[in-house]
Amino acid sequence: MSSWRSAVRPRARTGDLPRRGAPRARVLTSDDVAEAQRLCALDPVGSALAAARLDVAAAAGFGAAGGQAWGFPEEGPLAAICWSGANLVPVVPPTLTGADAEDAVAAFARLARVQGRRSSSIVGDQAWALALWDELSRTWPAAREVRASQPSLAIDRAPDVDPDPAVRRAGIGEIDVMLPACVRMFAEEVGYAPVATPGSAYALRVRSLVAEGRSFVRIDPGPGGAPVVAFKAELGAVAGGVAQVQGVWVDPTLRGRGLAAPGMAALVVATRRDVAPVVSLYVNSFNAPALATYRRVGFEQVGTFATVLF
Template sequence: MGWRPAVRGARAPEGRRGPVARVLGPEAVAEARGVCAVDPVASVLAASRLDVADRAGLAAAGGQVWGYPEEGPLQAVCWAGANLVPVVPSTLSRAEADDAVAAFAAVARQQGRRSSSVVGEQRATLRLWELLSRVWPPPREVRTDQPSLVIDRAPDVAPDPHVRRSRPDELELVLPACVRMFTEEVGYSPVASGGSAYAARVRSLITEGRSFVRVDDGPDGPRVVFKAELGAVAGGVAQVQGVWVDPALRGSGLSVPGMAAVVELTRRTVAPVVSLYVNSYNAPALAAYRRVGFERSGSFATVLF
C-alpha cells in the first residue's frame, strides 16, 4: 500500500490548530539524520531507514519521514513505514516533546494506521499511542517497558566459537528458525499468508552479513540451535533482534556465549556499539545479557497490531 502525503495544518480535536508536522523530502534527509544522531541508540530504528533513504531514496526506504516543527530547523522526526518510530530527543523540554508527538499523532490519525507497530523510546512511543488509541483500532499487545541495553566493549564471557555468520546457501536452514522465533515473539507466523516478503528480509540479512547462527548436527541433519540478526544498523550502533535458542536446548548454556560471539563479530566489522531491547518481564533474557556485559541505557515501548 502506498503512502499518501500528509495533510498539513490539521486541526486539533477541540477545533484549535495544534502543533503541525511536515512531510520531509529528500533534501531534508541529512537534517533528519542529524536529529537521530543526538541519541544513536534510541533512534537506530529510524536512522537505519534514513540511511537507506540517503543512499537510494525515500521510496526505496519504504516509507515517509515526518519532521517537527512545520517550519524552521527540525527538533524531532518520525519514521512512518512498516513501523511508526518517533524520534524525540531528550534535549527537548517536556512541552516541546509533547508538541512534537502531538504533531506526529495528527498526521498519523489523518493517514490511518499503515504500520504493524509503533515502537521507539518509551515516553514518546506511549504518548504517541495514547493520542492514536482514540481513533486507531485496538492493538494486539502493548509492551510498555522494554529495557534498552548496550555494550561498547569486549564481552565479559568467552564467545561461542561455533557461532558465525550465516551463509547465503543456508537460507532454507535459517528461515525456519527465524519463523519459529517470530511466531513465539509476536504471536503469529510471518509466512501464514505466503511469506515471500519475510523470506526476502531474511535473505537480505544473510547477504549483508547481519545474520548469525550456530548450526549443530541433529538426528535429521544440520539444524540451527542459536541465531540472532542485526535488525538495524546506523550511527555506529547495531541493534540485535531475533535472538533465539532451539526450545529443546534452552537452559543448556547456549545463549550467553552465543550473544558474546554476536557482540564480538559485530564490533569487529559492523559497529562499535551493540544494542538490543527486551521485555522487562523476561528475567532469563535480561540476566543472560547482563552476563555478557550489556548495560541499561534507557527504555523502549512497542505497540503491536
C-alpha cells in the first residue's frame, strides 16, 4: 500500500490543549469548513463520511449537506470535529491523543445531549465512536445494536482478481430494477426495510447515486427473462481522494457462485480510474465470507470502525 496509510496510525501528540473547565465544542459555520476539511485530510480513509458532507457544505452550505459540523475546542484552532446529520460521525485526527482526545469526545457528547438524538447511528473510528456512545448511553435511549468491531479496509492499486466485465455503472432507466435490490440489501444489513415509495428519502438517495455514476451493478436475465440484479454496490461517500463503498450485495439465490470478488474488482478498477485513487469500505468482523472476499480482491485493513444503530 502507498504512503496514505501512514496518516492513520500511529497517533502522535502535538501538545496539550488548554483546559477551561468542562470541555465544550461549537457549531461550525461556513467560515470553518476549510479548516475542518484540513483536519479530515489527516486521516482520509477514516474521515471519508464526514469529509463528504463537508464538501457539500463547502459547495452549497450546511442546509444542502443535511446536518451540522461541530468543532473542538470551543475557541481557537480546530483540533477535532464531529458531523451531526443522518449519522453522528466523530473525527479525532491522529494529531490528537490522550486526555485531549477524550475531552473532544466529551465535548461532542455534551452538544449531542443538548440537541437530543437526531441521528440513526453513531459511526466512525472504533475508539471514538464507542467512546462517544459510552458518554451518550447514560442519557440517550438504548441502542438497537452495537457493532463494535468493523475492520476498515482499503486498496490503492489494481485488484488481485480479474474484474467482472458484466459489472458496470447503473443507468437512470434502471431505477425500478435497482430500488428493490437496494431495499433488500438495506433490510439484510440494518434489520428493517426502509420506506422506498416514490419521492421518499431512500428512493431519492438511490436515484442520486445512480445519476452521479456512483452505483455499480450486474443485471442478468432472471426467470422468464425479467432483469435481476445479481450484484450491486455504491460509492456512498467520496472525499479527500477516497471513495467509500457501501451497499455491497449479491442476490441470495446467486451466492456461492463467485460473483462478489470479480464484481468488487470491477468497481475498484472503474473507481480508481474515474473517481478516486483509494477505494475503502468497512465490514463487520463476524462477516468472515465478506472479509475473505475483500482480502482476495486486495483490500488491506487500515483501521477499525464501530457503528451504534438506533
